[in-house]
Amino acid sequence: MEEKAIYLKPPVWLPVLVALIAGGLYVTGKYVETRHMDQFTISIQGSGKVSAVPDIASLNFGVQTGRQKTAAGAMNMLTDNMTAVVEAIKESGVEEKDIRTQYLNLNPAYDWNEGKRVDRGFEATQSLVVKVRDLDKISAVLDAAVKAGANQAGSVGFTIDDPDELREQARAEAIEDAQIKAMKLAKDLGVTLGAMQGFWEDQGYGGPQPMMMRSESMDASGGYGGGGMKAPPIPAGEQEVMVNVNITYKIK
Numbered sequence: 001m002e003e004k005a006i007y008l009k010p011p012v013w014l015p016v017l018v019a020l021i022a023g024g025l026y027v028t029g030k031y032v033e034t035r036h037m038d039q040f041t042i043s044i045q046g047s048g049k050v051s052a053v054p055d056i057a058s059l060n061f062g063v064q065t066g067r068q069k070t071a072a073g074a075m076n077m078l079t080d081n082m083t084a085v086v087e088a089i090k091e092s093g094v095e096e097k098d099i100r101t102q103y104l105n106l107n108p109a110y111d112w113n114e115g116k117r118v119d120r121g122f123e124a125t126q127s128l129v130v131k132v133r134d135l136d137k138i139s140a141v142l143d144a145a146v147k148a149g150a151n152q153a154g155s156v157g158f159t160i161d162d163p164d165e166l167r168e169q170a171r172a173e174a175i176e177d178a179q180i181k182a183m184k185l186a187k188d189l190g191v192t193l194g195a196m197q198g199f200w201e202d203q204g205y206g207g208p209q210p211m212m213m214r215s216e217s218m219d220a221s222g223g224y225g226g227g228g229m230k231a232p233p234i235p236a237g238e239q240e241v242m243v244n245v246n247i248t249y250k251i252k
Contacts, residue, residue, distance in 0.1 A: 093137050099130050
């Protein structure tokens with residue numbers, strides 16, 4: 001007797017049930033997760049942002065000796081010029097603890113002539129990072145450094161010296177934002193929020209980018225002061241302290 005194959009068509013609701021058990025659901029852009037059929041969770045993201053005027057300026061200065069016959073000659077010239085620059089910066093109102101060396105280089109100088117290296121002596125360079133706590137003194141510090149012999153100037157950047165209090169405010173705003181969103185979503189779904197199951201936080205900063213400084217007097221006089229430097233206005237603007245949080249709740 002010939003055997004016949006029998007095919008059973010599953011009910012239309014079975015794929016939906018399988019999908020529900022296998023993973024989670026996205027509801028209005030928020031993730032609803034099911035680890036078990038009797039335990040649902042939702043994860044909500046909240047954001048907080050606090051703005052403040054920076055209270056610290058970070059300035060870059062440098063001295064480059066140009067080509068000198070010997071390494072000792074290059075280092076002696078660098079020492080003399082940089083000592084004068086540091087003293088001028090301190091006299092303009094910057095404390096010694098706010099002046100640090102960014103880098104110090106001593107390199108051989110040479111040219112190439114018909115494929116052959118021709119030694120030309122040595123060149124020394126030193127760069128400083130100067131923290132200015134009184135923003136009204138930025139122009140005075142710039143002027144003092146250039147007049148004293150700084151022939152390289154880099155960027156002027158602004159920052160908030162102690163952002164912890166602002167970060168706490170932004171975190172509180174982010175948590176409140178997430179809680180409001182979670183309560184609204186729970187209401188829309190017809191469920192009740194339960195205990196918090198997880199918390200994640202991300203922090204960031206936003207604000208003006210460092211500005212590159214260049215003085216015409218530096219170019220015209222080889223960087224050793226000349227007729228002095230007239231610094232342009234350097235507004236600090238505002239910076240933002242941002243915190244993003246993600247909170248996971250059990251729902252009933």
